[in-house]
Amino acid sequence: MSSSPPIIELKDVSYQHADGSVTADKLNFSLFSGQKVAISGKNGSGKSTLLAIIMGLRKIISGEVLLFGHSCRTEADFSRFRTRIGLVFQDPDDQLFCPTVIEDVCFGPLNQGLTRTEAIVTSREILKQLNASHLENKITYQLSGGQKRIVALASVLAMKPEVLILDEPSNDLDLDNADRLISILKELSLPMILVSHDADIRAHLVEKEYLLEDGVIRNKS
Template sequence: MSSLIELNDISYGYRAGQKVLDRVSLSLQTGERLFITGPNGAGKSTLLRILVGLIKPHGGQISAFGTPRVSEADFHDLRCRVGFIVQDPDDQLFCPTVVEDIAFGPLNLGASREEALAIVDEVLGQLHLTHLRERITHELSGGEKRLVSVAAVLAMKPDVLLLDEPTNALDEENMRRLEEILLALPQAMILISHDPHFRRKLATRTMELRGGKLSEQGAKKCSASERSDQQSFETL
C-alpha cells in the first residue's frame, strides 16, 4: 500500500552543529491516526512545519500523495490537501466572526460566497457547532476556539490532518467533544500530544521523537473493532 505521506532521512538544526532532527523518517497510511510524542523542545512541531513546507530541512526527502515535494509550488499544492491545526487557535482564527473564519478557506480556494456559506453550514452541522455560527470569534472560550479551528480546516476538505497539541486548555466537556469529532472523521492524521488518555482513545500508532531520533512505540496497531471493544470496556 502506498503511503499518503513519506518523510525520509529528514535532518534539521536550529544552530550549526545542533541536530534537532537527525535522519528522521515516517510514513502515514490511509485511515491512520499517528501520534508523535516526546519531550518539550524535541522538534515535534518543527517536524510538522517541515512536512507542509513552512521550514526547509537541511537534508532528506518529502513525498506526499505519490509526488516528491521540493519547490514552493509543490508545497502550495500540498497545503491545499493537508489541514494544519496549530497549537494556539488564536494564531489560526483571525476573522471577526465564526462564519467568516470558516468561510475564509473555501473562498481562498476559489469557492463562490454562496458555495462557501453552504460549506460553513455543512461543517458546523457535521460537528454539531451550528450554535456558534454567528458568534464573535474573540469572545469564544478556549475550547470553543479549538473546535472552530478544526471546523475551519475541515471546510477546506483536506485529505490529511495535522494537529499540534489539540487538547491544550480544553475542559473535560470540550475534550470529549473533540475526541468524538476526530474519531468520526475519515481523514488520516498526524497528532502531537502529551496527553496519554487522549492518545489511548484515538491512536492507531504512536512514535516518539527523542534526541533527534523517531522510533516506533508500543505493540501492534489495534483494529477499529478492537478499539471499540476497548472503549466499551473502559465505560463499564
C-alpha cells in the first residue's frame, strides 16, 4: 500500500435521506493509488448513495470526505476535484443527453477546453478502444440499454479521469460485451471503485472486496 494519502477517503461519514433513512453510519473507506476495489451489498443498502457522497452530490450530516488528500465540504471544494474522478452512473440515461453518440462523448473533452477537432480525435480513440466505433453517428436515445452503457463509459473515459467509479457497469451487457468490458477495465491502469452485484466482474477485476451493510463498510470475507 502506498504511503501517499488515499485518493478517496471517507472518515466517520454519516448520511441520511430527507425522510430520515440512514445509509451511512460513521462509515470509513479508503481508496489508494493503484487499487481496484469492489463494493457490494444488498439492494437499497446505499451503494449508489455512497458514490454520490464521494462526488459531493449528497451532503453528509457528519464526518469528512477527502479527495486527493483534500478535505471537501462545500460545493466549491468538490468541484475542484470532481473533474479528476470519472463516475459512470448506474443508469446511462442520467449520463447521456446529447442527440448523437459522438456529441455525447465529445461533451466532456470540449468542456475541458479541447478544440472540436481534438475532442473528436479523443472520442474516436475511446470508442475504438471500446469496440463501439460503429455507434459514433447513432442517435443516443435509440441505442439499446447495453449500447448506452458502453457509450456512457466512453463519455467518462474521454475525459481522462485519474480514478474511475463504476456503478453496475455490466447491467444490460450480453456475455461478449461483458467480457470485453472486463478486459478493457483490466487494461486500464486507473484506480477503480466498482459497485456491482455481478460476482464474475468483481472476481476478474478487483483485488479487494468490501461489503456495505447497515451503513458501514466491512472487508468481505
